[in-house]
Amino acid sequence: MxxxxxxxxxxxxxxxxxxxxxxxxxxxxxxxxxxxxxxxxxxxxxxxxxxxxxxxxxxxxxxxxxxxxxxxxxxxxxxxxxxxxxxxxxxxxxxxxxxxxxxxxxQKESLTARIGIHAELLRIQQELGQKMRDQKLTVDTIFKQVPVGIAVSHNYAPATEEENPYFDVNPLFEKISGRNRDELLRLGWAKITHPDDLEEDLANYRRLKTGEIESYAMDKRLIRPDGSIVWVHMIVASLPLSDEHQYNHVCLVQDITERKAIEKALRESERSKSVLLSHLPGLAYRCNYDRNWTMQYVSEGCFKLTGYRPESLLFNKELSFNDIIAPEYRELLWEEWKRILPARQPFKYEYEIITANGERKWVLEMGEGVYSASGEVEAVEGIIIDITDRKEMEDKLKYSIEHDRWTGLYNLNYLEELLDREAQNSDETRALVGINLSTVQSLATTYGYHYTQGLIKIVANALAKLCTDKRMLFSTYENQFAFYLKGYREKNELLEFCDSIVSTLESLLAVERITGGIGIVEVDPIKCQDAERLLKNLLVASERAMNSGDKEFGICFYDAELEQEIIRQNDIKNELAAIVSGEENGGLYLQYQPILDLKTNRICAFEALARLNSARLGRVSPLEFIPIAEKTKLIIPLGWKVIRQALGFLNKLKEKGHGDISVSVNVSVIQLLSKDFASTLFGLIGQMQVEPANICLEITESVFSSDFEQINNILRELREAGLSIAIDDFGTGYSSLARERELNINCLKIDKAFIDNLAWLNPEKAVIGDIISMAHKFGHYVVAEGVEQEKQRQFLVGCGCDKIQGYLISKPLDEKDAVALLA
The missing domain is CATH 3.40.50.2300 (Response regulator)
Structure with missing residues (x-):
């Protein structure tokens, strides 16, 4: 009960x-x-x-x-x-x-807490008496069931177990006091009581011991071991334990530190109320709940906020407060009060007022209703403070969030929000036109960052002149812009607009020889694509436009064909990722094209060529999957799988008695520059017990455009370990014969394009002989790629070429056929 x-x-x-x-x-x-x-x-x-x-x-x-x-x-x-x-x-x-x-x-919380403690004390006294009489339960069991701190027979002065055998405390009392049972017994409760509370506590305790009172309650402070203070509400009551025992009492405590802090804050709040009102950046009020907001009380801050004296507003003496509210907010304010008052909720609303001198100010009103006993609204009370400065700050912050700092245009965040917002609420045709000027960055190395940024700002200002109420311009990514168009009639209109963009860009960037791409994405009203997907498609289309032809500024629609191409690229990427994540090689395998030594007329080496045969995609050309692997950095783990297969092929050749045959492996610059490439390769060579002299690493000459010194140092380390280094596709990329002297290489592989020219050029006019001669002077041997005709072979022999490779010798072969070719 x-x-x-x-x-x-x-x-x-x-x-x-x-x-x-x-x-x-x-x-x-x-x-x-x-x-x-x-x-x-x-x-x-x-x-x-x-x-x-x-x-x-x-x-x-x-x-x-x-x-x-x-x-x-x-x-x-x-x-x-x-x-x-x-x-x-x-x-x-x-x-x-x-x-x-x-x-x-x-306070409701204080009342319920105190009554709860007394109710608990009554229950404990009854249970303790009953349980001690029946001798069925121990005090410790009771302690663990009580949600308050309890100390039984706590001694006033220091004592020992022999002097106070009945003493015990529950875990919560230990937690509140910050001391364990032994410390509490050894010290006594007087030692842990704050000196300012000790006299009152002792006086009550003496009256309890003499039987003058059966219990007492007080708020007091306990001192913890670290010197901190904890406020407790304490009730001490008689608890007969033994006629001979001097500590026949029980003590209950509840931590009220937080409540005391609140009470102190409330007292301070009351004390400073008048100070607060005098310094309030606004006014405090009490008014009728009517359309005029008839004021019963207005604080002195009214004059500073509105320019009107408080008495002029009291009971609408000269004007009502409703007259001060900006007209467009009057009905909104009334409806908001009308909404919250029946629910007895706090009111909070921002609106504008018009001061006595005609100035508009933003204010924040916070208030609540005053209700009669029957629940009727008697009045409204609250404060109205000036938030004009805050609103200006918010406007500035909003501008900063929504705009690009350099160009002043709306930024990517704002475009994404706009696209998502209008995805469900627009019946107009909509499209995005992206302008990719990423090549502008190349000017930074010559003219500096500020020059390129200044150029981009000029471009932004010029493009902004193409804006209308149906065209918005945004700065999306670095050196990239996007137009958001609505209400166009057909695709040709989009193309005509793109031509206008091209004319504008060419007039500004022709001197700088800057090229770019313009991508177009039409927003499908049925698919309702999200902003992130649309912008990704726009970026793909603009990048594709940059490589779409001979024009300085290409134009490309994102359409089904391009989407299928992107899907295929993703499928290839996923296929490569699956190969990388598996222990087996999956659809990745190698073919080997033989290299013929022209002096001995014997096969001296093979070039390992990566191939991909997917169960889902079929055979995928290296020209398709290698760039994707490089773009996604999957080329590094794929490269190691290729190297491991190639070294395994070397071991099979050795088992068949062809230990003098070497294998060339193509290495991407990304893998070459990856962490610990050389040491990892040396470890793999040692693990598979392969001769370094039988390994040739082929790199394209374009790699030297990245970091010449770093790459050349890595090549030196590889050469010193016994590996051969070849420049693949020589003559199509970055290197020149003048720089060949500096390269840590062994071999030049002349690109197939030079060999093809032998079919129609006068051999005397071909430069191949010069290349071979210069390479030999630098101590390098030469391999000619793509040899398909006997007359090409004869010409190369005459030029002193060392080795050849191509369909004249053999097409790329599977491993089994390559081994059989040597038999």
Whole structure:
């Protein structure tokens, strides 16, 4: 059964508030002392009385006196209700038998917490007595069930186990005090009590020991070992343990540190209320709930905020507050108050006012309704503060978030939000036109960053002149722009607009020899693609446009064909990723094209060529999957799989008695520059027991455009370990014969394009002989690629070429056929 409480208070409002707060208990109420005494006769099971001291007729002190004189009520716990300015009544009430007091106006949380402690104490006293009489449960078991800190028989002064065998504390008491049981016994409770609270605590404790009172309650501070303070609400009550024992009491504590901090803050708040109002950047008010917001009270801050004296607004003397509200907000403000008042919610709204001198100011109004006992709105109270500066800051921040700092154009974030916002709410045709000027970055190395940024700003200003109410310009990525078009009629209109863009760009960038690409993405109203997908497609189309032909500024629509190409690229990427993640090679395999030594007319080496045969995609050309692998950095793990297969092929050749045959492997610059490439390769060579002299690494000459010194140093390390290094496709890329001297290489492989020219050029005019001659002077041997005709072979022999490779000798062969070719 719930605890039965008698509430004695002549105020109906306070009785109602307390009953609502203690709804979990069985609360009966009395409006006078006489009624209280009658109810006590009718309800002998009342365990707790909440008693107001100030009542007409029989006041609280008279009730206390009658209860003290009647032994039937000796076990009832009494809590008195006092006012903040009546400390003497609290002392008097406690001396007359009350065990605690609650000050009015009370806080619901404080009331329920205190009553909860007393209810728990009553329950504990009853259970302890019963359980100790029955000798069935230990005190420790009870402790673990109680949500408050408990100390049984805690000694005042330092003591030992022999001197105080009944002492015990529960874990929560240890946690609150910050000390374990042994420390608490050794120190005694006086040592851990704050000196300012010790005198009152000792006085109450002495009265408890003499039997003058059965219990007492107080708020006090405990000192933890680290010197910090914890506030507790403490109740100490008699607990008969032994006639010979001197500490026959139990102590309950609840941590109220946070509550004390709140109370202190509230007191400080009350103290500084007048100071706050005088410094408030606005006004405080109380007004009628009517269309004019008829003011009953307005603080002095009104004049600074509005330019009107407070008295001019009181009861609409000269004007109403509604007259000050900007017209476009009056109805909105009324509707918002109308919405929140029935729900008794707090009000918060931003709007503009017009001051006495005609200035517009942004204000924030925060308020709440004042309600009668019947629930009717009596008035509205709140504050109105000036937030004009904050609004200006917000506008600046919003501008910064939505605009590109350098060009002043709307940025990518704003475009994404706009696209997503209009995805479901637009019936117009819509398209994106992307302008890719990433090649502008090449000017930075010559003229510097500020020059290129200045050029981009000039371009932005020129493109902005093409904007209309149906065209918006955005700065999306570095050196890239996008137009967002709405309401166009057909594709030709988009192309005509792109021609206008090209004319504008060519007039600005022709001197700089800057090229670019213009991509077009039409927004499908049915598919409802998200902004991220649209912008990704736009970037793909603009990049494709840069490589679409001989024009300085190409134009490319993102269409089904391009989408299928992107899908295929993704499929290839996924296929490569699957190969990389698996232990087997999947569809990746090698073919080997023989290299013929022209002096011995024998095969001296093979070039390992990577091939991809996918179960889903079929055979994929190296010209297709190698660039994708390089772009996605999958080329590094794929490269190691290729090298491992090639070294395995070398071992098979050795088993067949062809230990003098070498294998060339193509290495990407990305893999060459990857961390620990050389040391990893040396480890693999050692693991597979392959002769370094039988390995040739082929790199394209274009790699030297990246980082010549770093790459050349790596090649030196590889050569010094015994590997051969060949420049593949020589003559098509970055190198020149003049620079060949500096390269740490062994071999030049002349590109097939030079060999093809022998079919129609006068051999005397071919430069191949010069290349071969110069290479030999530098100590390099030469391999000619793509030899398909006997007359090409004869010419190369005449030029002193060392080796040849091509379909004249053999097409690329599978491993088994390559081995058989040597037989």
């Amino acid at each position: 719930p605890l039965k409480i008698l509430l004695v208070d002549d105020s109906a409002t306070e009785r109602q508030q307390i009953q609502m707060s203690l709804s979990q208990y069985h609360v009966i109420s009395a409006s006078s002392g006489f009624e209280a005494m009658r109810l006590l006769e009718e309800h002998p099971d009342i365990a707790l009385i909440i008693l107001d001291l100030n009542m007409p007729g029989m006041d609280g002190f008279q009730v206390l006196d009658k209860l003290r004189s009647d032994e039937r009520y000796g076990k009832i716990r009494i809590i008195i209700l006092t006012d903040n300015d009546e400390p003497e009544n609290e002392v008097r009430g406690l001396r007359m038998g009350a065990v605690d007091y609650i000050r009015k106006p009370f």
